[in-house]
Amino acid sequence: MQPSDPVAALRQAFPKAVQDVIQFRGETTIIIDPPQIARVAAHLRDAEGLKYNFLVSIVGVDYLPESPRFAVDYHLHSLIFNQAVRLKVRLEEGQSVPSVTPLWSGANWQEREVYDMFGITFEGHPDLRRILMPEGWDGFPHRKDYPLGYEVVQFSFNFDEINRNKPYAKE
Amino acid sequence: MTISPEMTRWEGTLDELKHLVSPRALTGETVLLNMGPQHPSTHGVLRLLLELDGEQIVTVVPDIGYLHTGIEKNMESKRYEQAIVMTDRMDYLAPFSNNLVFCLAIEKLADIDVPERAQIIRVLVAELTRLNSHLVWLGTHALDIGAMSVLLYAFREREMILDMFEMISGQRMMGTYFRPGGVWRDITSEFLPAVEKFLDYLPGRIDEYEALLTKNPLWVDRTQGIGVITPEDAIALGLGGAILRASGVNFDVRKAVPYSGYETYDFDVPLGLHGDTYDRYIVRVEEMRQSLRIIRQAAERLTKVKGPFRTENRKFAPPPRAELGQSMEAVIHHFKLWTEGFNVPRGEVQVMVESPRGVLACYLSGDGGNKPHRVHFRTPSFVNIQAIPYAARGHLIADLVAIIGTFDPVLGDCDR
Structure with a gap:
């Protein structure tokens, strides 16, 4: 079994899903239409000659002045053919994307992390809660308009006082 | 007693987790028990919500984030060479692996090109880091299960490794020794003799650990058949390192996607058969021996290969001190590097390395400036802790301690 080219295979199987292809430093980035990402990923995982069966990571990125603003990158690696590919979806604020947790159970926490840090929601995710930040946290820390600064540690006795003066990202 | 607002808040947190435990927990048929975050066998601040049927585990819900320090966010406001310092603080048992993946x-x-000598030094130090991390894993894992003496022996040997780190980087733990284009400085004269001494010393010590544990009936009883992960599950969960290989999946980043010249070294990748805690122990101990093989080859090459330890590309690495007195250009480069840093092109890359805990990947997106636009670390502990519920289901609560130990989590690595 020879490995086949992921770009050509996807263009054939999903002619409308592939929006763009970027080659940079030997890495292939395929930009996918967001609603189709789960189907495309399932095809890459299972199809003969592709077998991208190892999900390395899911990364959220915020390209603030640009539109669409957000991106979610899926890094897949084929343990059988030993090759890698990056899928990328570009999302507007408030737009959600299908979850790949049904395909890889390991995607569960990685999607929760993207949700926690960027506020991107994943449709069909079984347990979309905050993971690294506390449950009641307001705002999404990895967004580019979320300020970086010193913060007084919140305890129950000074919770309200600190909460009032917090530099929230909302306005 | 009146119910205070604080108490209702706690009830609220349990409501949030209701969909993760079985319906029997809500009727009171099974017991919900909180383990951690401050618990000696959780290797840091890992909180586990256990659902217990008697002594048997029905569900485990891991809760992480207690050590989240926003390292990735902080890196976006630091220049590339400043950001390296933060990578040490993630996985504090394998700081040089983090340095390596970021560099x-x-x-x-x-x-940027990396000279051959720098690559050899990197391999040598990365393998010493693997030994350092595996020694701590072995000691704490054995301590968790009840074999106290192994911890004392393992930390005795680890001390020698930390001394060697101090010789090259000036620090015992957070070395920040790797820099873009090479390493900070050449190895010092006492380093290679210390490595030679260590290479002669450690194999016998590993035999001693094995004599204490490998055929010890108590150890075998506590580890064999505990926390079995099938190869299919291991791949679907994205596990890496010894955990993946103990399930029989042959994936080692050093072999599959070689970096820093690993393809030129002669070493084997140990695989397990059953995917249980015992196999993971055997695989890691064998990995230590293989690391020693790599270190021996690297030390041999270092005596032959001379030359620069950092790239000659002055846009990314400062000129040596001697050049500053003679060359105006060198002064300008030095000034620019220390005031402004270097600019990298717009684009995004991802690099994988084999950290002691598994697949460590770094996603780096540059925007043309001197600071990263986005850094993301796919840290092995973050992914591996996810597998604890899969491995622990149906086991006794006492075995959970062995299962946490065998996943070798570092919570700083997990929460970043």
């Missing part, structure tokens, strides 16, 4: 990502993004 490799910068080098790939900015297309």
Whole structure:
């Protein structure tokens, strides 16, 4: 079994899903239409000659002045053919994307992390809660308009006082 | 007693987790028990919500984030060479692996060359880091299960490794020794003799650990058949390192996607058969022996290969001190590097390395400036802790301690 080219295979199987292809430093980035990402990923995982069966990571990125603003990158690696590919979806604020947790159970926490840090929601995710930040946290820390600064540690006795003066990202 | 608002808040947190435990927990048929975050066998601040049927585990819900320090966010406000310092603080048992993956990502993004001598030093130090981390894992894992003496022996040997780190980087733990384009400085004269001494010393000590544990009936009883992970599950969960290989999946980043010249070293990748705690122990101990093989080859090469330890590309590495007195250009480069840093092109790369805990990947996106646009670390502990519920289901609560130990989590690595 020879490995086949992921770009050509996807263009054939999903002619409308592939929006763009970027080659940079030997890495292939395929930009996918967001609603189709789960189907495309399932095809890459299972199809003969592709077998991208190892999900390395899911990364959220915020390209603030640009539109669409957000991106979610899926890094897949084929343990059988030993090759890698990056899928990328570009999302507007408030737009959600299908979850790949049904395909890889390991995607569960990685999607929760993207949700926690960027506020991107994943449709069909079984347990979309905050993971690294506390449950009641307001705002999404990895967004580019979320300020970086010193913060007084919140305890129950000074919770309200600190909460009032917090530099929230909302306005 | 009246119910205070604080108490209702706690009830609220349990409501949030209701969909993760079985319906029997809500009727009171099974017991919900909180383990951690401050618990000696959780290796840091890992909180587990256990659902117990008698002594048997029905569900485990891991809760992480107690050590989240926003390292990735902080890196976006620091120049590339400043950001390296933060990578040490993630996985504090394998700081040089984190240095390495970040430097490799910068080098790939900015297309920087690394001289051969620097690559050999990197391999040598990365393998010492693996030994350092595995020794702590072995000691604490054995301590968790009840074999106290192994911890004392393992930490005795680890001390020698930390001394060697101090010789090259000046620090015992957070070395920040790897820099874009090479290493900070050449190895010192006492380093190689210390490595030689260590290479002669450690194999016998590993035999001693094995004599204490491998055929010890108590150890075998506590580890064999505990926390079995099938190869299919291991791949679907994205596990890496010894955990993946103990399930029989042959994936080692050093072999599959070689970096820093690993393809030129002669070493084997140990595989397990059953995917249980015992196999993971055997695989890691064998990995220590293989690391020693790599270190021996690297030390031999270092005596032969001379030359620069950092790239000659002055846009990314400062000129040596001697050049500053003679060359105006060198002064300008030095000034620019220390005031402004270096700029990397716009683009994104991802680099994988084999950290002691598994697949460590760094995603780096540059925007043309001197600070990263986005850094993301796919840290092995973050992914591996996810597998604890899969491995622990149906086991006794006492075995959970062995299962946490065998996943070798570092919570700083997990929460970043």
